[in-house]
Amino acid sequence: MLDVILLEDEAVLRDELCDFLSGCGYRVDAESSLEGFRQRFDPARHAIALLDLGLPDGDGLSLIQELRARGEQLGIVVLSARGSARDRVSGLDIGADHYLPKTSDLDELAATLSALSRRLNAPNTSLADTWVLKPGPRSLHPPGGPTIALSEQDLTVLHELMRHAGSIVSRRQIIQALDEDFLSYDQRRLDTQMRRLRRKVDECSGLTLPINTARNMGYRFHAKALVSL
Helix, strand or coil, rough: CCEEEECCHHHHHEEEHHHHHCCCCCCCEECCCCCHHHHHCCCCCCEEEEEECCCCCCCHHHHHHHHHCCCCCCEEEEEECCCCHHHHHHHHHCCCCCCEEECHHHHHHHHHHHHHHHHCCCHHHHHHHEEEEECCEEEECCCCCEEEECCCHHHHHHCCCCCCCEEEHHHHHHHCCCCCCCCCCHHHHHHHHHHHHHHHHHHCCCCCCCEECCCCCCCEEEEEEECCC
16 A cells, blocks of 8 residues: 655645545645654655745745755656646656646546556555455455455446456446336435445455545545456
8 A cells, every 4th residue: 555645724625635635545644834744754765755935934836846866766746726827847857757736536536646646666666555355255356465254245346347457337337236216216325335345354354445525426445456256
């Protein structure tokens, strides 16, 4: 699991990004100021920094310049309200690896972090990091973790998501895989199913199930997956 340090002073957005990144399988440390970042940042642990620029105690560009001047090799992604071409060029010239406006879709952010992880040879790109789903007995085998027994519904939901790993699977598609009628199905049941499944994986293995939510659309399994069904 990759460690990310997030610097964002807006509390609501910071919490939302923490939830999203955790759902993507990252361990997240979050700070709201440059001083907090400097105290929390651990170059031996944090592989990627996700940075806002307009901060209460200074400009995030100065922090990027500072990190690069020290020779820090971490990946840096700027997520800023400053979205002009001039701003982007300045950020990239100073040392950011990627520069995204805050209006970017969260899936674009996830894809950017994934691409940066691969370039940095992050651990989550290893073949050993494959999640394996087996039908008999019904079980999920997380990378480096214990076997997790599954219910029939767990197996069906994971099968639908893992065989389309990397892509968004719609709610309709999952509900139909459960052999339910989409129009009459109470979709809160699906949300409950996903929460229980995430909790089961966390309790059994201490790992975060690599499924994120695409709002009003469905879910996506964003890790390597092998479905032996």
